[in-house]
Amino acid sequence: MRGRPRGGLRRAPVIVIGAAATLAVVVSACSSSSKNAADSRHASSTSSKGSGQAPGSPSPTASPTPVTPQLRLSPANGSTTANPAGVATVSVTNGSLHGVTLLSSSGAHIKLAESADGSSVRTAQELGYGRTYTWSGQAVGAEGSPVRVSGRFRTINPGHIMSAHVNIGDGEHVGIAAPIIIRFDGHVHDRAAVEKALSVRTSPATIGSWGWLPDDADGSRVHWRPERYWTPGTHVAVSANLLGVDYGGGVYGEESITSRFAIGRSQITKADINSHRLVVYRDNKVVFNFPASYGLQSDPNRNTHNGVHITMEKYPIKYMSNPAYGYSNVPERWAVRISNNGEFIHDNDSTDGVQGSANVTHGCVNLNATNAKLYYDSVLYGDPVIVSGSPIPLSAADGDVYDWTVPWVKWKAMSALG
Numbered sequence: 464m465r466g467r468p469r470g471g472l473r474r475a476p477v478i479v480i481g482a483a484a485t486l487a488v489v490v491s492a493c494s495s496s497s498k499n500a501a502d503s504r505h506a507s508s509t510s511s512k513g514s515g516q517a518p519g520s521p522s523p524t525a526s527p528t529p530v531t532p533q534l535r536l537s538p539a540n541g542s543t544t545a546n547p548a549g550v551a552t553v554s555v556t557n558g559s560l561h562g563v564t565l566l567s568s569s570g571a572h573i574k575l576a577e578s579a580d581g582s583s584v585r586t587a588q589e590l591g592y593g594r595t596y597t598w599s600g601q602a603v604g605a606e607g608s609p610v611r612v613s614g615r616f617r618t619i620n621p622g623h624i625m626s627a628h629v630n631i632g633d634g635e636h637v638g639i640a641a642p643i644i645i646r647f648d649g650h651v652h653d654r655a656a657v658e659k660a661l662s663v664r665t666s667p668a669t670i671g672s673w674g675w676l677p678d679d680a681d682g683s684r685v686h687w688r689p690e691r692y693w694t695p696g697t698h699v700a701v702s703a704n705l706l707g708v709d710y711g712g713g714v715y716g717e718e719s720i721t722s723r724f725a726i727g728r729s730q731i732t733k734a735d736i737n738s739h740r741l742v743v744y745r746d747n748k749v750v751f752n753f754p755a756s757y758g759l760q761s762d763p764n765r766n767t768h769n770g771v772h773i774t775m776e777k778y779p780i781k782y783m784s785n786p787a788y789g790y791s792n793v794p795e796r797w798a799v800r801i802s803n804n805g806e807f808i809h810d811n812d813s814t815d816g817v818q819g820s821a822n823v824t825h826g827c828v829n830l831n832a833t834n835a836k837l838y839y840d841s842v843l844y845g846d847p848v849i850v851s852g853s854p855i856p857l858s859a860a861d862g863d864v865y866d867w868t869v870p871w872v873k874w875k876a877m878s879a880l881g
Contacts, residue, residue: 531608532556534554536614539614540614540615542616545617547592548707548708553600557604557605558582558602561602563601563612568597574586574588589719592618592620593617593619596615597615598612621713624717627645627716628648631701635724637844639729639846640693640867643722652712653711654675654879656708657685658673658675658880660703660704660716661673661687663700666698667694667697669689674687674878676859695726695728698724698726700722701721703719705719728746729747731847732847733851734848734850736822736853740754741753741754753834754831756818757828759822759824760854765824767822767826768858769853771849771868773801773844774846776800777839777842778798781795781809782794795809796832796836799838804860810831810835811827811829812832
């Protein structure tokens with residue numbers, strides 16, 4: 464009795480019962496009886512019927528919710544500060560645009576450009592100052608759901624606008640030292656903002672820079688000149704996108720201006736005061752060698768000034784005055800201006816006898832009538848005229864075109880953009 468644990472007879476049935484339960488589970492899982500197979504098939508069939516689809520078919524998906532087109536207007540609806548030179552746009556995601564128009568307050572249709580995929584339109588013309596514009600049309604989504612396009616904006620209405628002018632017109636041919644000059648009808652406060660709106664494109668490529676000269680009585684002026692003389696045949700495109708530019712002080716640019724021109728042949732005139740000659744080189748060959756008379760050297764007020772001038776304009780007859788020296792409205796023929804201090808190359812029969820031997824003029828370069836006409840006919844705006852031998856240099860005091868007397872490094876520093 465000591466070797467048999469107490470209570471062992473009562474625990475033995477529990478062990479047997481547990482083994483039997485385990486066996487029953489195994490048998491049930493492995494059973495291949497017809498009844499079990501039928502029950503299994505019946506369960507599968509019942510499940511398929513309950514789901515409403517055949518065995519092996521994918522689960523059903525819910526119908527997609529239609530996506531509404533999303534519109535974006537620029538400038539935003541209600542804006543009153545749109546730039547008149549800016550681009551107004553309507554764009555859509557999840558759809559395409561149809562029948563979009565932009566009308567001015569006067570009822571004029573604004574020219575629009577549409578993207579290839581129909582998802583956006585933009586203005587294709589300038590809008591002008593102080594005008595109201597209204598969008599209309601619709602956007603249609605992929606499911607055919609339309610959304611109305613509507614909105615209104617107004618361009619800025621500045622207190623004052625200022626015009627500007629470029630000195631070289633479309634299609635002109637100019638000399639190899641010609642500066643590009645943009646003049647403003649007043650003072651420009653924000654020169655950097657203006658200069659950012661200016662561009663010069665050239666073919667072939669040409670190194671150059673804008674330089675702001677001091678204001679004169681007419682207003683501000685900015686010049687562009689190449690580092691060295693232009694290459695003959697260069698094509699030049701100037702763009703001054705000034706419409707909508709804030710000049711500072713409540714003043715805005717009135718309009719944008721452009722110019723396309725070309726550089727002509729190379730013609731360089733060398734005017735040596737001491738030799739009393741005027742020698743003209745065209746494409747590096749001498750074409751004229753004229754006797755000349757320059758300004759009287761003994762009188763500083765009558766000296767022809769030293770340095771690189773350019774031919775600026777020409778007149779068949781120019782009436783010249785210098786009251787300090789006792790003459791007024793004297794007609795001089797074949798006059799070519801080379802600075803704004805009164806220096807011209809022109810005919811003067813009264814000095815014919817000393818041309819080539821003495822300098823007696825009031826600062827101009829005198830030629831006889833035949834030679835003056837030949838020279839007059841040969842020049843383009845911007846041909847360089849290099850005066851040498853004078854004790855007085857050409858400078859800012861001589862007017863607004865003294866660009867080539869300024870060293871290149873200093874000229875670049877005259878840019879408002881550094």
